[in-house]
Amino acid sequence: MRAWIVLLTLLTVSTAAPTAASAASLFEERSPMCLQCHGEKGVSETPETPSLGGMTPQFLLIQLYLFREGTRKVELMNEMAKGMTDDDLRTFSDFIAKLPPPPPPAQQGDPARMARGKALSEQNRCGFCHNPDYSGRDQMPRIRNQREDYLVKSMREYKNETRPGYEPTMIEVLRPLNDADIVELAYYLAHVR
């Protein structure tokens, strides 16, 4: 938590005048920062910050666009996407899309919780959109082996409609689920192998 607040402060200073930066230098300047928070190898070590490895370029482009426009409100990401042209957004999403998918965590999931999470996922057909192995496709993100804290956070935000999403699909999907279900789903998806 504290780590990225410090980083953000640094970043806000360094990106204070983004408009002047040409495409190349904007990429050179910001791409190392992306990797610092989101992980060099596609696996994020930062709390509540998603791993981006194995995400589709379509999903990444859409989310970066929503950050730039302020439609998805997360101050530090809004700051990161500020001043990016449409081409910059494409460059960054193509760049991030090359990161390898995160591996499952070393620790096996608790079998009872895994069974509960799996049952919830099957009942709600999570795999229909996110792929049966949750690897994601098109505008649907990879959710396999995502950080558990981020999975909880993102689902809670759909549930309370603070993150409407590009298409409002997830709000509908989560309507019949409660917070305990969200916690179990996140546990299962984070540990699935």
Add this chain to the structure above:
Amino acid sequence: MSLTISVRRRLLAGTVSALLLAGLPALAQQPPADPPAASPAPTMPAPAAPAPAATPAPAPAAAPAIPPGSPLFGRPNSESAAKLAPVAPPPIPTAAEKLPLDKLKVPAGFKVEVYASGIANARSLREGDKGTVFVGARLVDKVSAIVNKDGKRTVKVIASGLHRPNGLAFKDGTLYIAELSKISKIEKIEDNLDNPPKPTMIYDDLPKDEAHGWKFIAIGPDNMLYIPVGQPCNNCLPPDTHAQIRRIGLDGKGMEVVARGVRNTVGFDWHPTSKEMYFTDNGRDWMSEDVPEDELNRITKVGQHFGAPFCYQGNVLDAELGWGKSCSDYEKPVSLMGPHSAALGMRFNTSTKFPAKFKNTIFVARHGSWNRSKKVGGDVVAVQLDAKGNVKSVEPFMTGFLGADNNYVARPVDVLFMKDGSMLVSDDFNGAVYRVSYGK
């Protein structure tokens, strides 16, 4: 009428349901017996090849019932179904020189050109008194204006930070904007395009559901503003506040429900002479490849019920919610518009430049299906009416949005007749507006 009904009853009781059960789509695709004999045959694809035997997903036998509110309600556990998901348009508009203009086809004598590009997710269209064209959006937060000045056309954003500002209406200098759950207005907008004031809210007594919550709006000949409230799900029993079309005064007061049983209309207009309101309505997903078809409806009396979620396309009871109901209790569509074809924006032709045969013809933008293996739609169809306002024929007019490879190169959302006699068509896939004109 009674003959029609009995024919339909038989159709329903016999063939259609039997076919549905047998999973044989070909005949079920036919429109109900009469008036609506208007399925756009020329554009109708051959029925999709029979789906390969369903390959069960890992543990389907044990998979418990899907909750009714889910967008996937009714979706089978098969590999073919697994390929289908809504097609998300890219958020970034296509560069003008890369637009698929050469793919878009219109009848001989007509021509298509790019009217404007660079308008992300271009949806509903309205023309102002002074020739400005306003463009709404569903997936981005902006309303844009295409400004015509000194023979040059420029695009500017006139409002942003809005939540799904899909619907627009224009009257006496004022632009009305429909967001997901509120209607606002900007007065004298065309005099303030460089520095438009923020929209002021006139009505927000609207549900906040995201599903089918985005709106098309229009001002009727009665000077009332018509506002749909969609069914908040693919297929569920909607609360009393939903699945309807309302109207309010331009001051936001005097709300009245004019139609019920409307699942999700994203386009309506009034007949130039009869002044009757016609509207498109999208049928449910995941019932089958070919059923139900989207509808074109006509309101002849305030308060009519158009069937959703009990009866679709005038002759098919819903598999879950139709029990104990009868389609004869609901208004029938005047035409079927193709299965899952997403019939959206529609306008009566008011152009004096289009050939006479298109007088009072309805032009309907079919956005194109996602919930079907072989896609349908992706065109603008011309719906011809007879003197009584019944549908005579539905023919493709502008095609090519859907490629032979089953992928979209563009997707039409709304049509608009301009004062100069041309027709504009918006494309939310490329963020562009095309102009169709006749003659030189």
